[in-house]
Amino acid sequence: MSFKYPVYIPSLEKNILFRELHNNHYVVILKFLANKDNHNVELYLNSLIDQLNDEITHDQLNKVDKLCVLLTTRIMCVGPELELTMTCDKTQQQYTGKINLNDVLQMVSDLQLIKSRVFDLKNNIKMHAGVPVNLYYSDDVDILDILTDTINGITVQDTHYNMSDMTIHQKNAVIDQVSGLNFSHIVQLANESQQSLRDLIVFEDKNPHDEQASVREYKLGLYDNTMFDMITMCYSSNLNNYYMSMYTLCNTMGFSADYIQNITPVESNIYINQKKQEVEQQKQQQTQSNPTVGGAMPTGF
Amino acid sequence: MSTNSNYDQIIQAINDTNNNHDVSVYVPSVSRHVKFKPMTINHQKKIISTALDNTLISNANHSILASDIINECCREPDIELYTLDKNPILVGLRCETLGYDINAQNDEGESIKTNIETHVQAFSSIEIPSDLMNTQEIVHDNIKIKIKPPTLEDDTRVGKQVYNNIKSNNFDNADDIRNTIGDAIIYEYVKYIKSVEIGDIHVPFDHDHAIELTRVVESLPIAVSSQILKIINNIKSIENKFLQLNDQEQQLTIVTDARFYNSE
Numbered sequence: 001m002s003f004k005y006p007v008y009i010p011s012l013e014k015n016i017l018f019r020e021l022h023n024n025h026y027v028v029i030l031k032f033l034a035n036k037d038n039h040n041v042e043l044y045l046n047s048l049i050d051q052l053n054d055e056i057t058h059d060q061l062n063k064v065d066k067l068c069v070l071l072t073t074r075i076m077c078v079g080p081e082l083e084l085t086m087t088c089d090k091t092q093q094q095y096t097g098k099i100n101l102n103d104v105l106q107m108v109s110d111l112q113l114i115k116s117r118v119f120d121l122k123n124n125i126k127m128h129a130g131v132p133v134n135l136y137y138s139d140d141v142d143i144l145d146i147l148t149d150t151i152n153g154i155t156v157q158d159t160h161y162n163m164s165d166m167t168i169h170q171k172n173a174v175i176d177q178v179s180g181l182n183f184s185h186i187v188q189l190a191n192e193s194q195q196s197l198r199d200l201i202v203f204e205d206k207n208p209h210d211e212q213a214s215v216r217e218y219k220l221g222l223y224d225n226t227m228f229d230m231i232t233m234c235y236s237s238n239l240n241n242y243y244m245s246m247y248t249l250c251n252t253m254g255f256s257a258d259y260i261q262n263i264t265p266v267e268s269n270i271y272i273n274q275k276k277q278e279v280e281q282q283k284q285q286q287t288q289s290n291p292t293v294g295g296a297m298p299t300g301f
Numbered sequence: 302m303s304t305n306s307n308y309d310q311i312i313q314a315i316n317d318t319n320n321n322h323d324v325s326v327y328v329p330s331v332s333r334h335v336k337f338k339p340m341t342i343n344h345q346k347k348i349i350s351t352a353l354d355n356t357l358i359s360n361a362n363h364s365i366l367a368s369d370i371i372n373e374c375c376r377e378p379d380i381e382l383y384t385l386d387k388n389p390i391l392v393g394l395r396c397e398t399l400g401y402d403i404n405a406q407n408d409e410g411e412s413i414k415t416n417i418e419t420h421v422q423a424f425s426s427i428e429i430p431s432d433l434m435n436t437q438e439i440v441h442d443n444i445k446i447k448i449k450p451p452t453l454e455d456d457t458r459v460g461k462q463v464y465n466n467i468k469s470n471n472f473d474n475a476d477d478i479r480n481t482i483g484d485a486i487i488y489e490y491v492k493y494i495k496s497v498e499i500g501d502i503h504v505p506f507d508h509d510h511a512i513e514l515t516r517v518v519e520s521l522p523i524a525v526s527s528q529i530l531k532i533i534n535n536i537k538s539i540e541n542k543f544l545q546l547n548d549q550e551q552q553l554t555i556v557t558d559a560r561f562y563n564s565e
Contacts, residue, residue: 161314182563186342
């Protein structure tokens, strides 16, 4: 039996137990991110949701549910803080900020999202709408196509088809064929659902190097890539640093590659930090016992 | 990922349903109702997209798109449709697909919610003069001009050239805007003219070359232009009857822009 932690799923209004994200998962995300392959990042995140629990699949979740899963996983398996580095436009000086992901998770979990809605069309077609499901919308998808993501199922002549697992392109190809629905209803629903996120500010950026700079608020939206960007920021890390850490853990500390692959990134960091502390202590001890270490070249050889 | 079979099944099921739910729309030029496929969400989205451009481009694009939708939905491909048919078909298609509650416009330009079912059902009673669809001839000195209401096909042909012309203009320049509006009026003349004869010279109006034809129209004497305009206005006044609502309290007009297909 492996360790599991509860993840609150807003649409189901209950907790689901998830297994940990391990280094072998994490490195796949890092590689896709390094390759700027957002499409596969989304596919992989969806598959991770399926892999890490035994109760639900990603196509049962809307994008807010997915955000909750991936934020909780990030908090539990990588860490609860997200450090950001920004650059002042005027002075080009860098400064940092921190996001407490527990706070973001709390806000997202507390959202009062719209309940699902059914559009009953006269041709014996029913369109089932709710919170959109796709995390990432590529550049070739326009805003009208994105709004269609609010449709998650369709009933034609009493046969129901689930559309939650469709790409945004597939979904639009289907919805585009439907007649009898005024598109303004979809726009109206999208506006209503977006309203619930109106006060969800995940980060306020005040540039310390420019007194005139106003505070920039970073918000999450349902019909754009802001949630996806938030997730990718949470999981971004330097791939080289990751491999250096793995090297240290295996080569210097003697862990097996298999063991390292199957622990969480936060556990790896605990080992690495411990090693760093030991190295620091050794350095200090050496400095105290032999103050000339690192000084002039030894002579007498 | 959704399986292809599932995806194909949904498309097939929707298409089957659409095919079984044709709508019947009155077409004035043939004086009868014709079967059309219902308008889809794709049509609505395309129409909304046209509204995102500036007004001149939007109007030109909307007109082309409206004709494309009519052609795409018409179940009788052999029928020759005219611009005269455009408004009643669009209004009929919209109402049969999305319902008869619309926002019409009053004289002050305000949106007024109204139901136009009675108005649409009375389309067949709107009188079209028997000679309206015939070729009419204007003779002035040695100039002979034949005029006929344009077919939807000719309207689209010219419309696409107008659209490309407008798109290539610089809308930061006031002169360009004025010229564009002027061109649009000349193009409207081109749509209605079938041929121009000046003495021995006969110029048949091939609407694939509308830009060249505008030069012919521009060279016509004002007296001739006025007579052409009179005929065009006469035809347009009939077209507009399909958009004028006989509300007892106020004059209301159906405006067939993007909002017409996306509001209620």
